[in-house]
Amino acid sequence: MKHIYKKYIEHFNTNLLQCMVLGRGHNGVVYLLPDGKVIKVCFSEESCRGEYYILNKVNGNKYFPKVYGMNGNYMIRDYVGGxxxxxxxxxxxxxxxxxxxxxxxxxxxxxxxxxxxxxxxxxxxxxxxxxxxxxxxxxxxxxxxxxxxxxxxxxxxxxxxxxxxxxxxxxxxxxxxxxxxxxxxxxxxxxxxxx
Ligand SMILES: Nc1ncnc2c1ncn2[C@@H]1O[C@H](COP(=O)(O)OP(=O)(O)O)[C@@H](O)[C@H]1O
Ligand SMILES: [Mg+2]
CATH class of the missing domain: 1.10.510 (Transferase(Phosphotransferase); domain 1)
Structure with a gap:
């Protein structure tokens, strides 16, 4: 995980309270970060690993949001508009x-x-x-x-x-x-x- 995301990890809960919720599903909640990227907080580390594995494997493909790293049950990835x-x-x-x-x-x-x-x-x-x-x-x-x-x-x-x-x-x-x-x-x- 890149250094710039450390602050989100260290002060995770307080920071997220200020972030807009983009959506929630069966596996987690997705927040918009101040820098325009998103953080997906999964309910389980297993589902986070599973999804991260796929996004990392296809990283750079035009049909998928880029991922920047994961830690435990959350990952940073690009915002998708529309x-x-x-x-x-x-x-x-x-x-x-x-x-x-x-x-x-x-x-x-x-x-x-x-x-x-x-x-x-x-x-x-x-x-x-x-x-x-x-x-x-x-x-x-x-x-x-x-x-x-x-x-x-x-x-x-x-x-x-x-x-x-x-x-x-x-x-x-x-x-x-x-x-x-x-x-x-x-x-x-x-x-x-x-x-
Ligand atoms: N990269 C993204 N950019 C913008 N909105 C997103 C992004 N990823 C997820 N969302 C929003 O958050 C919701 C839940 O995310 P999703 O990844 O589908 O979670 P789950 O695995 O729980 O179904 C989505 O339905 C969508 O509205
Ligand atoms: Mg979903």
Missing amino acids: ICLRDYVKEYGFDRELALKVVSLLEEFDKLKFTKRDIRCKDIFVQPDGTLKVIDPKKCYSKERDFPRHLSKGFEKLGILDYFMEVVKEKRPKLYRRWFRKIREYIREISEEDD
Whole structure:
């Protein structure tokens, strides 16, 4: 961990009280630091190590916030602006350009040799410049998942899955063939559960 972050570690609690909470999830709370970076304080050291391992491995990749270090149950990483894909789609809709950006993100998971080639809608952020970033990567190198299962569930809920798959079919026929049956099966399964 770099020297400049020592002050946050030494006077951790008092400093954090003055920081804005950016959000909280099942694993921790994320605060905005005065220098514009963020600190994620995890509820367990294990989940912190797991997430840090992934972010450190992909450090410098344009789709992920840079990490600067971790200590115990917390890590410092870059702030990601914009709004999550789910809220973005609800507000501004979904088009071909955005569909292709999501495809490129999933192709990046292949390049990074993730064993889990999946992501939740709420963990993709659309930044003000239109680029995408993943905020909360989990189990990318431990879980086996060869198609975007969570993502397709989210897209189905938003009513954009069929359109997304049309774009995939036209632009990436190979990917389409890899995903199509698995996605169809999975969507059928979850819709039967809902009945
Ligand atoms: N790098 C970041 N920049 C801006 N906001 C963030 C960042 N990381 C997380 N957040 C916000 O904090 C919330 C919780 O963080 P997240 O990493 O998803 O925690 P958890 O692992 O508990 O789900 C996110 O939903 C998001 O709103
Ligand atoms: Mg989360």
